[in-house]
Amino acid sequence: MANLETEFCGVKFRNPLVVSSIEPTNSVDKLKRCIDAGAGGAIVKTLTDIPDMHKLSKHSKYAILNNKGRLIRGVIPRSFSFYARSGYSSDPYEEWIPHLKEAQAHAEGSGAQIIGSVGAKSMEGWRDICRAVEDCGIKLVELNFGCPHPAMMPGVRGGSMIGQDPEMAAEVTAWVADAVDIPVIIKMTPDQSRPIEVARAVKDAGASAVTLTNRYTGFAVDIETGKPYIGGPAGVGGPWIKPLSLRWVHEIHSKLGIPIAGSNGIFDARDAIEFIMSGATLMQIGSVLMLKGIEYLSEVVDGMSTLLDEYGYPDLPSIHGLASRQAATSYQAHFEAKPVRAAIDQEKCKFPKCENCIRSCFHEALSGDNGTVVTLEENCLGCELCYSVCPHNAIEMVDKAA
Numbered sequence: 038m039a040n041l042e043t044e045f046c047g048v049k050f051r052n053p054l055v056v057s058s059i060e061p062t063n064s065v066d067k068l069k070r071c072i073d074a075g076a077g078g079a080i081v082k083t084l085t086d087i088p089d090m091h092k093l094s095k096h097s098k099y100a101i102l103n104n105k106g107r108l109i110r111g112v113i114p115r116s117f118s119f120y121a122r123s124g125y126s127s128d129p130y131e132e133w134i135p136h137l138k139e140a141q142a143h144a145e146g147s148g149a150q151i152i153g154s155v156g157a158k159s160m161e162g163w164r165d166i167c168r169a170v171e172d173c174g175i176k177l178v179e180l181n182f183g184c185p186h187p188a189m190m191p192g193v194r195g196g197s198m199i200g201q202d203p204e205m206a207a208e209v210t211a212w213v214a215d216a217v218d219i220p221v222i223i224k225m226t227p228d229q230s231r232p233i234e235v236a237r238a239v240k241d242a243g244a245s246a247v248t249l250t251n252r253y254t255g256f257a258v259d260i261e262t263g264k265p266y267i268g269g270p271a272g273v274g275g276p277w278i279k280p281l282s283l284r285w286v287h288e289i290h291s292k293l294g295i296p297i298a299g300s301n302g303i304f305d306a307r308d309a310i311e312f313i314m315s316g317a318t319l320m321q322i323g324s325v326l327m328l329k330g331i332e333y334l335s336e337v338v339d340g341m342s343t344l345l346d347e348y349g350y351p352d353l354p355s356i357h358g359l360a361s362r363q364a365a366t367s368y369q370a371h372f373e374a375k376p377v378r379a380a381i382d383q384e385k386c387k388f389p390k391c392e393n394c395i396r397s398c399f400h401e402a403l404s405g406d407n408g409t410v411v412t413l414e415e416n417c418l419g420c421e422l423c424y425s426v427c428p429h430n431a432i433e434m435v436d437k438a439a
């Protein structure tokens with residue numbers, strides 16, 4: 038079996054799959070269950086001094102939507118959307134202190150780690166809660182600059198509001214990095230247009246790593262009632278969001294080289310491997326556990342070793358950033374790529390019963406003639422759309438010169 042041991046910011050994890058800060062990490066017993074189910078670690082539900090964020094968790098609402106945007110009842114498909122409004126930890130952070138110590142001792146006994154998560158309303162709050170986490174023997178702390186909800190609470194400066202502003206993000210990061218000795222991870226928001234700037238600002242301010250990313254803020258509508266689901270805007274995500282998360286993992290990994298914890302879109306082991314190949318070292322898994330149960334964790338962890346074995350990789354470092362390094366760095370590389378063209382296998386082609394390829398060719402390279410599909414080579418760009426829409430496996434892309 039491939040070796041899954043991981044080091045992140047100098048801290049060792051038996052495997053790179055940690056449970057993100059979410060409902061399944063909102064008590065000491067739940068944290069222990071995550072570890073017992075095979076997680077490499079678990080991030081406590083965000084500790085806070087914002088009273089409305091405690092309150093919000095006690096008024097949590099979740100709507101699980103299908104790919105048509107309608108409520109799911111029963112079996113959850115891979116394409117689900119998790120549309121949810123939830124706050125931070127439901128208990129004041131001071132009450133967590135003995136629990137964090139207990140959870141960390143339990144995790145360390147299994148080669149795993151508990152990670153702190155903090156979201157405060159004032160500079161003093163950020164400092165005091167992070168120090169409390171450190172005093173419990175926790176080895177890493179994540180600052181939640183990604184939560185959509187504090188930004189929607191009048192008078193509260195927190196969550197994604199900080200994560201959208203490089204200066205504010207750097208100010209809080211520097212303050213906390215100065216106040217504690219453990220590595221500080223910044224959990225970023227995808228609800229913004231300047232993630233590279235924010236990541237650079239927090240790196241320069243002393244962050245040891247970034248988490249990419251928390252969830253987007255969305256608005257989902259039930260057309261039967263004419264109302265938004267769960268009463269209004271909420272955090273939204275699901276496995277379909279993964280390419281958007283991977284884009285930032287790849288860009289920030291290749292441009293800044295800062296250690297990355299990947300989050301937002303992991304459903305199974307294959308997704309976790311994609312995050313690693315894009316440049317993440319730790320992977321955070323969250324909402325899927327609320328739907329499939331904590332025990333599902335072991336399936337994902339085991340699946341990662343199985344995939345590594347299947348593709349012949351000995352360990353995680355051998356795939357870290359692999360896809361990121363092989364991404365084109367300029368459009369020139371695309372312009373210079375070897376030209377290919379579509380070649381039709383007339384034996385397999387079902388024209389004129391099927392015309393999918395002709396219908397999707399907007400470069401006038403494919404047409405029907407005398408009962409067969411013919412290719413006008415000079416018009417074929419090798420774009421591969423016909424290859425994707427052919428249901429009969431009758432199209433191959435071949436060297437244009439051939």
Ligand SMILES: Cc1cc2nc3c(=O)[nH]c(=O)nc-3n(C[C@H](O)[C@H](O)[C@H](O)COP(=O)(O)O)c2cc1C
Pocket residue numbers: 057058059060082083119121122123124125126154181184224250251252272274275276300301302303321322323324325
């Ligand atoms: C119901 C719910 C509650 C969450 N609570 C928190 C939180 O307290 N702190 C935090 O940093 N992220 C929170 N998140 C975000 C998750 O930790 C995670 O980053 C996000 O769900 C994306 O990962 P996923 O695709 O694996 O769910 C929450 C997400 C959901 C769905």
